[in-house]
Amino acid sequence: MSSATMTSKGQITVPKVVRDDLGLVPGAKVLFVKLGDGHYRLVARTGEVSDLAGMLHREGQQPLSLTDMDEGMAAAAAESGHAGTARARADE
Numbered sequence: 001m002s003s004a005t006m007t008s009k010g011q012i013t014v015p016k017v018v019r020d021d022l023g024l025v026p027g028a029k030v031l032f033v034k035l036g037d038g039h040y041r042l043v044a045r046t047g048e049v050s051d052l053a054g055m056l057h058r059e060g061q062q063p064l065s066l067t068d069m070d071e072g073m074a075a076a077a078a079e080s081g082h083a084g085t086a087r088a089r090a091d092e
Contacts, residue, residue: 014042022046 002015014024024030029045033055039057064072068070 018042 002018004012004015007013023046024044031043033043035041051083
C-alpha cells in the first residue's frame with residue numbers, strides 16, 4: 001500500500017507506483033469520486049468508460065430497473081417541488 005502526505009497548500013504527490021498503475025503522466029486529470037462513508041475513489045481520466053463499471057456498487061444493494069429509477073427520481077422531484085422530467089410529463 002502506498003501513502004502520501006499533504007502539504008500546507010493541500011497538494012499531494014501521487015506515489016510513482018500509483019501513477020504507473022493508473023497510467024498518469026504530467027498534465028493528466030484525475031477524478032475524486034465520493035463513495036460514501038468517508039471513502040473516495042481516485043479515477044484517472046485517461047481510462048476507458050468501462051473502467052467505471054461497478055464503481056457505484058454497494059454490498060447488499062439490489063439493482064433497480066429503469067422504471068424503479070424513474071419513479072424514484074419523480075418522487076424526489078415532487079418532494080422537492082420540481083415539476084419532474086420531460087418523460088414524466090409526456091406519460092401523463
